[in-house]
Structure formats: C-alpha cells, structure tokens
Amino acid sequence: GPLEEMSIPLYFGWFLLSSVQDKVRCTSMDFLKTLDTLEAFKKHMTDFTGKAEKEVDLEQYFEAKGTLHCTTKFCNYGKAEGAKEYVQNPAVQDFYGSTFELSLSALFVTPRTVGARVSLTEEQLKLWPADAEKEAESAVPAAASLPLGSRAHVTLGCAEGVEPVQTGLDLLQILALQQEGQQGELVEEMELGPLTYYGEGRWLLSLREPICAPACFSSFYK
Ligand code: 2AM
Numbered sequence: 418g419p420l421e422e423m424s425i426p427l428y429f430g431w432f433l434l435s436s437v438q439d440k441v442r443c444t445s446m447d448f449l450k451t452l453d454t455l456e457a458f459k460k461h462m463t464d465f466t467g468k469a470e471k472e473v474d475l476e477q478y479f480e481a482k483g484t485l486h487c488t489t490k491f492c493n494y495g496k497a498e499g500a501k502e503y504v505q506n507p508a509v510q511d512f513y514g515s516t517f518e519l520s521l522s523a524l525f526v527t528p529r530t531v532g533a534r535v536s537l538t539e540e541q542l543k544l545w546p547a548d549a550e551k552e553a554e555s556a557v558p559a560a561a562s563l564p565l566g567s568r569a570h571v572t573l574g575c576a577e578g579v580e581p582v583q584t585g586l587d588l589l590q591i592l593a594l595q596q597e598g599q600q601g602e603l604v605e606e607m608e609l610g611p612l613t614y615y616g617e618g619r620w621l622l623s624l625r626e627p628i629c630a631p632a633c634f635s636s637f638y639k
Pocket residue numbers: 427428487488490491571572580581582583584585
C-alpha cells in the first residue's frame with residue numbers, strides 16, 4: 418500500500434473538512450460565550466481563576482490549536498509505543514485517504530481544555546488503537562474500564578501552557594465519573610442540549626442533535 422514506503426508521521430487522525438471546521442468553531446465559540454454569562458458558571462468561576470472576584474473571558478481563555486482533527490494514533494514519528502504496529506494495521510492501510518462522517522455528540526469545557534466528544538461507529542473503531550484508553554490509565558485510573566473509543570475527541574482549544582493531549586484525558590475523566598454513577602448537576606437545558614456540571618470546573622453539553630462532521634482519515638507531519 419501507499420503507506421509502506423512512507424516514514425511514520427507525528428499522528429494519524431480524521432481531519433475535518435474546512436467547511437465543517439468553521440461550523441464547529443462557531444458552535445464552540447457560541448457555547449463558550451453563553452456559558453460565560455450563566456449564573457451557574459459564575460458561581461463556580463474560581464475553578465478557572467482561583468480567585469473569588471476575578472472574571473474570566475472564556476473566549477480569550479482558550480487558544481485554538483491548528484486544524485481541527487480527531488487523533489486516532491499519536492505515533493511521534495515511530496517513537497511512540499505501538500506506532501509501527503498501527504501503520505501495519507490493514508484497516509489503516511485500506512482507509513488511508515478515505516472520507517468518514519464523524520458524529521460530534523457533546524462539547525466539554527474544563528479549566529485546561531475545550532473539546533468535542535466524538536462517538537465512533539463500528540467501522541471507525543477499526544482505526545482506533547485497542548490500547549488508547551488503557552494508555553491514559555496513569556492520568557485517569559478508570560480509563561481502561563471505559564468502552565473502546567471513549568477517548569475520541571476533537572481539541573477545540575487549550576488554556577495557556579496546556580498541551581492538547583490533555584483534552585482526551587479531561588474527556589475520560591468526565592466519562593469515568595459518569596460510569597461511577599455520578600450524574601453531575603443538570604444546570605439547564607440550553608438550546609443545543611442539556612448542560613451538566615461535574616465539579617472542579619468540568620462542564621458537559623450533550624448535543625441533542627450531534628454535529629455530523631465529514632473528515633478525511635490521514636496523517637500529519639510537522
Ligand atoms: P489531541 O488529539 O488531544 O488534539 C499532536 O500533538 C496531536 O497529537 C494533537 O492533536 C494531540 O492531542 C495528539 N497527542 C499528542 N500527544 C499524545 C499522546 N501521548 N497520546 C495521544 N494523543 C496525543
């Protein structure tokens with residue numbers, strides 16, 4: 418296949434087509450703008466500022482990080498564990514360059530990151546590394562017991578000094594709480610769906626109508 422002669426990339430993933438990138442960025446900005454004005458958010462503002470009186474402008478708080486994508490495998494040019502095996506996976510070879518429809522099913526915000534949860538189909542899970550969740554175990558102990566694909570997300574922004582790898586860990590943390598039976602606090606029904614607070618600055622907006630995002634399975638080299 419075409420990948421055989423290629424050197425191993427920084428990462429593989431689904432790259433959102435440019436038309437839907439704009440839509441997702443707008444939806445995310447609108448969400449942050451609205452969240453910022455909610456009394457419930459202001460009540461928990463210290464999660465973000467550390468200080469009682471200080472205000473936070475969420476639109477400024479997060480920095481966007483390049484082109485929107487859902488990482489499947491971080492390979493670090495072959496240095497990451499399992500990188501070579503991933504490249505040899507027949508599904509990776511077969512689907513390279515194909516377009517998929519990703520379903521963005523929720524938006525989440527923490528003091529570190531803002532992201533969109535991606536709900537993968539059976540076919541898309543063929544491109545998902547079997548140990549993606551388990552790899553996060555040192556950061557999120559319950560991660561390994563979550564269903565395959567739980568970590569799938571699109572990073573929409575990171576707070577200053579935070580690396581994008583954190584977004585998937587923040588998502589896993591919220592899903593782990595849900596799995597433990599913590600319902601969170603239903604704060605309100607927003608236009609896009611119910612908004613839930615999970616403590617420590619963790620907010621989840623479940624999208625009543627998931628965003629369908631066409632995306633190309635490909636790789637990235639810096
Ligand atoms: P992201 O998938 O949350 O956005 C380049 O750094 C890309 O690879 C980013 O998209 C980043 O995070 C992802 N990434 C970086 N290190 C990673 C790791 N150790 N595990 C999984 N994904 C990683």
